[in-house]
Amino acid sequence: RAGPSSTICRSRTRAGALAGGLLHVRCLNRLMFEREDVVALGGGGSRIVLGESDARTKHVRKILKAADGAMLRVGVVDYGVEEDAVVCWGEDGSLELTVPETNTEFLAPLQAHQRPRVDVLLALPRPSNLERFLCTSSNLERF
16 A cells, blocks of 8 residues: 555566556654653544654654655554554644554553564664774673
8 A cells, every 4th residue: 555655666677567567665764752752632542743853853854755644654662553643744843643543552561572672773874884883783792
């Protein structure tokens, strides 16, 4: 399913042409929040409001270029995730994300067996920084 935050590309490969010629790419970003950032709404949904100066707001505006009505992936640390949070831009430049009421587990605490085991989460930096990071991280002791 291609939503407003998806990109539709014409395929230039033979396999892609045989499959219909269209490739749907879903936005891979997931904006993460703390529990206190999320306001539970009476109807079962949730709302998150970020100020204009918040780094996540700037990322959504400048990098993702999400317009009103676009769908973004969001998550709450140690709680749930949502694939289709709706973007709404405020007149003051703030970003409001609305999580639909259909996701009843968005604010439910994760049990120990549901939590992913993550040791290092890393976006690929420039090669010079990656080399420095790998040298430093290889010297870290495991806890």
